[in-house]
Amino acid sequence: MKQCPIPCPFIAQHSHDMASIRKHLLEGNQCRDAWVALSKLVQDARQRKDCLERAAILAPDDEELQIAYLEARLAVQPDDVFAQQRLNEIHTMRLLSDVKTHYFHEQPKPRLIGDILVSIGAITEAELQEVLSEQRRESLLKSDRRLGQLLLKRGLITPSKLAKALIIQQQERSRARTAPQVLGEYLVERGYITAAQLEDVLAEQIRLDQQGKRLSIGELLVRMRLMSKEKVDQAAREYERIFWSKFNA
Numbered sequence: 001m002k003q004c005p006i007p008c009p010f011i012a013q014h015s016h017d018m019a020s021i022r023k024h025l026l027e028g029n030q031c032r033d034a035w036v037a038l039s040k041l042v043q044d045a046r047q048r049k050d051c052l053e054r055a056a057i058l059a060p061d062d063e064e065l066q067i068a069y070l071e072a073r074l075a076v077q078p079d080d081v082f083a084q085q086r087l088n089e090i091h092t093m094r095l096l097s098d099v100k101t102h103y104f105h106e107q108p109k110p111r112l113i114g115d116i117l118v119s120i121g122a123i124t125e126a127e128l129q130e131v132l133s134e135q136r137r138e139s140l141l142k143s144d145r146r147l148g149q150l151l152l153k154r155g156l157i158t159p160s161k162l163a164k165a166l167i168i169q170q171q172e173r174s175r176a177r178t179a180p181q182v183l184g185e186y187l188v189e190r191g192y193i194t195a196a197q198l199e200d201v202l203a204e205q206i207r208l209d210q211q212g213k214r215l216s217i218g219e220l221l222v223r224m225r226l227m228s229k230e231k232v233d234q235a236a237r238e239y240e241r242i243f244w245s246k247f248n249a
Contacts, residue, residue, distance in 0.1 A: 004031035006059065011037050026240065028170075028182045032058040036065070039072075049076050063090065114147055116168050122161040123151065131156070152210060159210075163202035167195070184217050186239045187227075197226055 004010070011033040014020035018041050021034050035055035039048045052069040059065055067090060073083040111119070114128045131150050148166075151157045170182055184198045193201075201220045208215055218236060221227040227235075 002029050003058075004029050004033065006032055008033040016041070026183070030058060032062075032065075039068075045072070045076050048072050066090065111169065111172060112147075113162075113165055113169055116165040117151070117157060117161065120161070120165065120168070122157050122165065127156055148206075149210075152206070159203040159206035160199065162206055163199050166202060167199060183236065183239055186242075187221075187235055190235070190238075192231065192235055193221070193226055200224070201226070 008029075008031050010024055010029075011021065011031065014024070015033075015037045018038070021038050021041075024031060024034050025038075032055045035051045035058070039051035039055065042048055042051060049069070049072040052065070052072045056062070056065050056069040067087065070083045070087045070090075074080055074087070077083075114123075114132065117123050118125050118128055131147065131154065134150065148157075148162045152159065152162065167184075170185060184193075184202065187193050188195050188198050201217060201224060204220055204224065205215060205217065215223070218232040221232055222229050
């Protein structure tokens with residue numbers, strides 16, 4: 001559940017490799033460039049529209065991407081009045097001024113990790129603004145993961161609090177269709193583990209990451225004896241098959 005920088009260096013190297021792009025998304029990366037690259041690789045018009053929709057929501061200020069999504073939407077449904085009106089609007093605004101318009105008023109934009117941490121009482125608004133200022137001063141990439149690491153480093157939050165906020169964020173993004181359902185969320189939905197167990201696993205993943213140790217959710221589930229390796233492999237195959245079924249021509 002990490003937000004990729006724009007441009008994404010991984011996708012820059014693998015933009016024509018569908019398998020690598022899928023893996024990148026399945027790892028929980030919220031990546032505009034991955035969805036754009038995928039939209040160029042799929043053949044079905046509906047699949048292309050779905051890819052561009054997710055990319056456009058992840059980058060609401062990218063006017064060219066908004067146009068591409070709206071045109072893809074009209075290619076699927078030519079009588080889509082809403083899409084045509086929005087497309088007309090952006091062309092009109094381009095003629096009149098440099099003002100950008102937004103196309104997703106019908107669905108709220110998912111919150112950033114900092115806003116979620118404030119809402120659950122993990123940090124104060126003042127603490128958030130102070131860390132954001134530090135982030136800008138150090139010219140760090142604007143990503144939720146880096147913000148979380150800064151908060152952990154300063155002792156303002158615990159790994160458990162960050163894990164809880166990440167789960168809330170992923171749920172909001174899944175509902176808004178800005179991101180696919182990730183493996184951990186799927187395991188809870190299917191009853192393999194509980195929501196509390198997922199939170200414990202994510203917290204442990206964050207703690208180990210602070211020590212420079214990178215373990216996947218699956219590896220930790222086995223290590224913490226919450227699932228067997230066989231069950232993890234089975235669930236991962238189910239999850240990948242279900243998630244990617246709509247993108248297989």
